[in-house]
Amino acid sequence: MPQDDQPAPETDSAPAEAVPEPEVALLALSEGLPPLIDTDEALAEYAAQVAAGSGPVAIDAERASGYRYSNRAYLIQVRREGAGTGLIDPITLSSLEPLQEAIGDAEWILHAATQDLPCLAEVGLTPVALFDTELAGRLLNYPRVGLATLVETLLGARMKKEHSAVDWSTRPLPEPWLEYAALDVEVLVELRQLLADQLVEAGKDDWARQEFDNLRSFEAAVRTEAWRRTSGLHKVRGRRALGAVRALWEARDEIARERDVTPGRLIPDAAIVAAATAMPTSRAALMSTPGFHGRGASRYSATWLQALRSAAEMDEADLPSRTPRGDGPPAPRAWAEKSPVAARRLELARAAVAALAEEHDLPAENLLTPDHLRRVMWEPPSTRDPVELLERLIDQLRALGSRSWQIGLTASALARAVLDADAQAKEKRASKQAKPEPDAEADVAADVEADVEADVEAD
Numbered sequence: 001m002p003q004d005d006q007p008a009p010e011t012d013s014a015p016a017e018a019v020p021e022p023e024v025a026l027l028a029l030s031e032g033l034p035p036l037i038d039t040d041e042a043l044a045e046y047a048a049q050v051a052a053g054s055g056p057v058a059i060d061a062e063r064a065s066g067y068r069y070s071n072r073a074y075l076i077q078v079r080r081e082g083a084g085t086g087l088i089d090p091i092t093l094s095s096l097e098p099l100q101e102a103i104g105d106a107e108w109i110l111h112a113a114t115q116d117l118p119c120l121a122e123v124g125l126t127p128v129a130l131f132d133t134e135l136a137g138r139l140l141n142y143p144r145v146g147l148a149t150l151v152e153t154l155l156g157a158r159m160k161k162e163h164s165a166v167d168w169s170t171r172p173l174p175e176p177w178l179e180y181a182a183l184d185v186e187v188l189v190e191l192r193q194l195l196a197d198q199l200v201e202a203g204k205d206d207w208a209r210q211e212f213d214n215l216r217s218f219e220a221a222v223r224t225e226a227w228r229r230t231s232g233l234h235k236v237r238g239r240r241a242l243g244a245v246r247a248l249w250e251a252r253d254e255i256a257r258e259r260d261v262t263p264g265r266l267i268p269d270a271a272i273v274a275a276a277t278a279m280p281t282s283r284a285a286l287m288s289t290p291g292f293h294g295r296g297a298s299r300y301s302a303t304w305l306q307a308l309r310s311a312a313e314m315d316e317a318d319l320p321s322r323t324p325r326g327d328g329p330p331a332p333r334a335w336a337e338k339s340p341v342a343a344r345r346l347e348l349a350r351a352a353v354a355a356l357a358e359e360h361d362l363p364a365e366n367l368l369t370p371d372h373l374r375r376v377m378w379e380p381p382s383t384r385d386p387v388e389l390l391e392r393l394i395d396q397l398r399a400l401g402s403r404s405w406q407i408g409l410t411a412s413a414l415a416r417a418v419l420d421a422d423a424q425a426k427e428k429r430a431s432k433q434a435k436p437e438p439d440a441e442a443d444v445a446a447d448v449e450a451d452v453e454a455d456v457e458a459d
Helices: 040-052 097-103 113-122 133-139 147-155 175-186 188-201 205-215 239-259 269-278 283-287 295-299 301-313 332-338 340-360 370-378 386-400 404-434 438-458
Strands: 054-062 075-081 084-088 107-110 129-132
Touching: 040 075, 040 084, 040 097, 054 113, 054 175, 054 188, 075 175, 075 188, 084 175, 107 113, 107 188, 113 205, 129 133, 129 205, 133 147, 133 188, 133 205, 147 188, 175 188, 188 205, 205 404, 239 269, 239 301, 269 301, 283 295, 283 301, 295 301, 332 340, 340 370, 340 404, 370 386, 370 404, 386 404
Parallel strands: 054 107, 107 129
Antiparallel strands: 054 075, 075 084
């Protein structure tokens, strides 16, 4: 023990080593890896277990994004209390109707439901009720709502994610992939309960119910002029080059659909943009264009050249325009030029929605869909009677698909934005009329002076 008269120990010497954070435990299967269900008999047996189980049903699906053109499910994972986990290979089964009947009206639990609902509906699986853990996390304003992040935050367990981007159309499926897939539903029931409790505590449970009910009718949007999503399209100059992009994209899409491969595995977007800019006319020139390498580029070289030829020979009237045709409002950056009043409406409405989102602790895009906001601010009801305007805005939002809770929180603020923007525009016009521009005053003075000079000359 040091004596009182001894000097104090140095405090600016080497810093103490930081205490490492305790490592989060890696999530493991609680019941081991179940066998793959790849026969109708095995599915019937598992479906009976699901029917005898209790509580909600956790469901997930694995697709082969990045490898296949289709969005089909290549593996479906199911888990229910009393039934355990089922790993189902839908490719080998004649029908999944036994599973649909076994689930009945039990609630589905999914994470990021919009990703899986279309491919599950394709094989005959549709929910009567659902709970989306990702959407619940958004309504609770968690900064990151990926499944692994929510599981680590709320359950204190770490998930394996090294197989998230594998080719699930591979057969046979490796055991480590199946273990990864089974873990995705292992945690959903417990995670759902924690999030549901937090929604109730935050007073957002009714909002969540409306959102989940809305998801049941979700269908993936059919994109018009999907070729315009070609990466790097902004580099293309001229309508002829745009026509070449469209022709190449459509030719690639047709081949990819027939072969069920992702289009980028034939030729990448960068190759389409490069070819549309250079417009090669021979196979040698095409194959020396950046991005044209590999079997897809070589095997279909005649198709790519024909697409380029068709664009080169196309009538000017048939070439695509620079801006896409759509039924919606223009891009917000163009509003100030096209309609300054609408631009001001949008500015005021966005600020109001952002303030409301902060007040209610949720992301602004979940408070009101940005597309709905833009549409009603670009073409609001014509009336400016405050009561009638509010009623018609409510009808407009409802027709677009906004939910009741969203309308209840935002409609009044949107009506104020419309009225305030009009009032500001009116004040601006009145100010201009009351105060002549300096140039106009000079013109008036010049006219008076000229009239005086004319009178003098006449005298």
